[in-house]
Amino acid sequence: MDGSQPDPPAEPFTGFPAASPATVGGAWQTPGSFGSAGRGPRLLSGGGRRATAISSASTLVVLGALVALFLVAPGSSQVRHVFFNPTDMWQSFIGNPKKGYYSVGEAIWLNIRMFLAAEVLILGLALLIALIRQSVSPVLFPFRVLSLVYVDFFRGVPLLLVLLAIGFGVPALRLPVVSTQSAAIYGVAALVLSYSAYVSEVYRAGLNSVHRSQTAAARSLGLSQSTTLRYVILPQAVRNIIPPLLNDFISLQKDTALVSTLGAIEANGAAQIYSSTVFNYSSYTVAAILFLILTIPLARLTDRLIDRDRRRRLAGAAT
């Protein structure tokens, strides 16, 4: 991590030396959650008692200032009523079809399902595109051109326009089967088309990050090109791109909210329906919290995977 200062000896967490006042911020500093125990400090650079004390004091001050600013703002009470009304938050979370609005808490499952389906498809399609773009065989030349055009096109066109084009364009074609799918299916299709262009570039960066000598070593042993790719190049490439890859997927999780423009009742759509029925925006806050609950674990998982991989290779012993 940070080699600039000597690591103080690990000592058990004994509480904050400074008395922590019972303010709003107090709830944020759960001991150990950001601390230096366990897998080593991530947010704190040095670890140790003094650093912990300083960083928690600083967190308190910053948070306190932000909360104070929010509370003293002239429109504070209206904003709190319109965005953070506990009753509205709860009502929109559980939903009430009789009153004409859906549960945001239930609708988030559609986001999760769309995300999972899109993720798997993107991983496959993007890899295919990356491999075609990296290929050298003259037979594949037209496919190389095609994949280049594909990447340029879908990286250039805003996702929202792709969504609208597919969600309203494909049904208008009135083809059998293809034109009669649900909004969620068109949404996933648009997400896959758009994100595969980005992710294929991430893959390509990963493939390029593996030194050419690795290919030479594998081929010199008599391994075929595809075996070399499968066992030598791809595993190293994927390891190198896990952080940017998961970063794209965090982004993908949020972008499932755009599918509401096609009429799919996912979390954002349900929140929209609630706000236009009850005239209170607290439902959006609920949706935001639910999206955070989805994305933060993925972010932490990314850190864990990177850590585990590094530790395993440093530890030497194989699994």
Add this chain to the structure above:
Amino acid sequence: MPGEAGMPEAAAASGTAIQIAGLRKAFGANEVLRGIDLEVSTHEVICLIGASGSGKSTLLRCLNLLEPINAGRISLWGQEITAAGIDQNLVRRSIGIVFQSYNLFPHMSVLQNVTLAPRKALGTPRPAAEEEARALLSRFGLLDKEAEFPDRLSGGQQQRVAIVRALAMRPQIMLLDEVTSALDPELVAEVLDVIRELAAGGMTMLIATHEMGFARDIARRVCFLEEGRIIEDAPPAELFTDPKDERTRRFLRRIIAAGRL
């Protein structure tokens, strides 16, 4: 042509293993090999010496078909491997090559590094491949490292693993490309010992090296390369003590001045 090679007495031993004729190789406008002719007998050990950029590495890479050649022929036991329609993977299985920078697979343990090619190229079942790999590892004193990943090994250990990895394919010829050049001086000996053992076992080897003392000890013949040609090809006793060509003499004078011989 100054690069005429092929020692008749060597060819008599037990057949010609490698026959190179008129080999030319260019990278763009830069012609690296300008007509190489060389014959290597079975069980023969030949060292290639010469300054960096003289074409030693390129010659070895061409032999392993890692570099397509521009002109000439390479044959193994009479069969031309540079002809069209040759299965390169099949050829490479009988020629092992070890590189200066080891090139172990960093995401695999030592055992996985050694067994990958036998399993995936030859189709050897995992237990058999591992048994054979362990036998090779123990022969070269690496058995206790089988679970380690490459970045936990010293340079000398990595290079020995790389040699074992190549040997696991049971090649009939080994090409060694300056395998000690990236090593700390105190680690060179352990790798050279491995090569000596291979030579004693009758392995046919082409060795590009800067270790002149080692070349003098181990080689049946030493070839001096300059600017993509074999300038002189002679037994080490002759080449190191009484070089015929002025260019060889100039090269050896520089080596001696640098304290490397």
